[in-house]
Amino acid sequence: MGCMAHTGMNNRSGKSSISSVVFHKLPAAETLYMESTARIQKDSLNSFMEFQVWDFPGQIDIFNNPSYSFDLDAIFGEVGALIWVIDALDDYSDSLNRLNMTAMHLSRSYPHITIEVLVHKIDSLTDDYRSEILKDVELRTLDELSDMGYENMPISFHLTSIYDHSIFEAFSKVIQKLIPRLGQLEAMLTSLCRTCRFEKAYLFDVNTKIYIASDSTPEDTTSYVICSDYVDVIIDLTEVYGSWARSAEWRNRLEGEPFSQPLEEQVGCEWAESVMVLSDSQRPIMLREVDRFLALVAIMKEGSYDKMAQINMNVDVVVKGLTEFFEITRAGEKSRVGLQDMVVGPQN
């Protein structure tokens, strides 16, 4: 039940494009044809947790609007994170001013909300220039806030573009802050990595390619990219070969001689399981679905394809653990208040 709100100053800063790319799998190139958002739009995302995404059009000032009076409690009462999009290619001074206003407002009335600033549309910029802009935005925001007496605000900054994986990585970090007991998840993955000698393991939300947890080794974009593309490959193959119903005769034939078992008995695992061996130093990558929404993806150690059987057993155990984990947290979700407190916890 995490909630997110997107806002940004400029009308063309790319908020709606971000939503479409991340939550609706629209190809980045297609966003060119999108119309600008004129109203507040609410999107809900059914995943392992329920997310609501509110898209605020750039031209509406929600705190200070003479013609409308917004029910701020209805909007922000349940929001866990506010995402503020800044167009890196544009003059963003105005946007920063409004960001500061909003941040101060939120910190007074809704201190549990974390603010995530996306410095967006960086695809055409050089690496040097990117970090320069990021530093500039960070400095100007934090300086101003501390001048006004707001220190240690829960605010973070990300460089993003819809044309590469950066937007998904940024969202991953945003979502991770909204997940109750993230530490437990990370601990499970870390211990799996240690036992099976994986290089890196991620727990992906399959629909959005956001990773909701990874093991405790340092973050590494290239590993994220290959794992998330692997999820893509699996999704595509599943669509082509797994999304249509086979005939009854087909099933009857398969369940007859020589196996004489129902199909459910013939398979080893009810969810998707997959492994790909890279030619380079024979490094396998494995994927295992945990449930309808989540998949575990890991980069394995070179040459460990032969030990797949053992690894699968270990993965089985972790998958079982993850399933239990989500059963418990989902049950806990019904008492909403508790969850909100937990989301706030780390930031204060």
Place this chain on the structure above:
Amino acid sequence: MSDFEVGTVGAPAGGPGPGPAALAQLKKVKKQKVLLMGKSGSGKSSMRSIIFSNYVAKDTRRLGATIDIDLSHVKFLGNLTLNLWDCGGQEAFMENYLSQQRSHVFSNVGVLIYVFDIKSGEWERDLSTYVNIISALVQYSRDAQVFVLIHKMDLVARNHRETDFEAAVTAVKRKTAEACAIVRRLRLDTTTTDPSSSSSQTTLTSPHQQQQQQQPNSSSETTTTQELDIDVQYFATSIWDQSLYKAWASIIHDLVPNLPIIETQLASLGQAIDADEILLFERTSFLVVSKWTSQEGDNNPYGDRFERMSNILKAWKHTCSSFTGTPRNAEQFSDFEYRMGTSFSMFVTKFTTNTFILVCLPPGEARFNSAKLNVAAARPWFKYLDGPVVQPTGMPGTSQMYGMAGPGGYGGYSTMGESSGAGVGET
């Protein structure tokens, strides 16, 4: 091009009867002259780089204009070489091809790929160049296959794509007929003794060509008017999606040597391992060389799945290449397994030296594992087909290899040696 022999154009299917001669024929490296033409900036070199050199679509922005003709030899499978003539499209070059280099460029052409830019500002001019090119082609290489690619479809808004494509095709069709009419008139003027080699070629190759083209040729006479109509295949393409793979897979499909045999072998393999679908990919381009689908697999509603698989796997290769830091053209993965619960299982694995195989199976661990082993066991009979030119080591050896195919394998021979009923397996 001096070593280009007309006799090999129609290669295996119509080759001489069975026996050692046929086997030698099977292993002969087939060469095909492929002309890639179209206006400057229409995207010829870009698509070539994507298909054969594993460029990513956005990397093609770095390519400069092609000057004159960029000749490249692409080894496709073990026994097919594509002599790819990437012809720079600037007007000065085009005129040159049509005048001074006319016979050099247009003789012995196996395939002409003509690329139109859908967003070109000067459509009429493009069409008139096309007419000139087609008439030159018909004059020098009567039997060349023509593929027209309406390119850069990504620049057209999605809901207009179909109508724009249809409009372009209609225009090009009209111009093709016009080009044929021009040549027809020329033929009638100059009457009989046509000195160009084209007439003799036609008589030589027409029996083979008949199988490859839907359009029937009368094999004896070349100057009758109605047969001058050429058969053109049209594709809407874009380097940003799978449409490029669809077009190129059909282009190379007819060129692959020994195709009937490969297809029969694939079918018997598919039946043996109880698969739903088998696709055979060329190693570097990941174009679908051959495919087999079971009756149940035919119910698959995704008609575009073949080019889609090429696209998915090639995109995956790019990801791997940036992850491992190995060159784009290197082989990136050797094995892939995927079991989707009670829905299906599949694997993709390196098959022969030049191919990868994708097998889609019904679910079940036992079925999956035995299929993997069986596919590995079947490697030798395909290796022989796409391997480099090797002298056959007498009949016993070869028949033994084919013996592994079971009855289906023998069937393959009798379909290819059509002039006689005797299959090789019987010797």
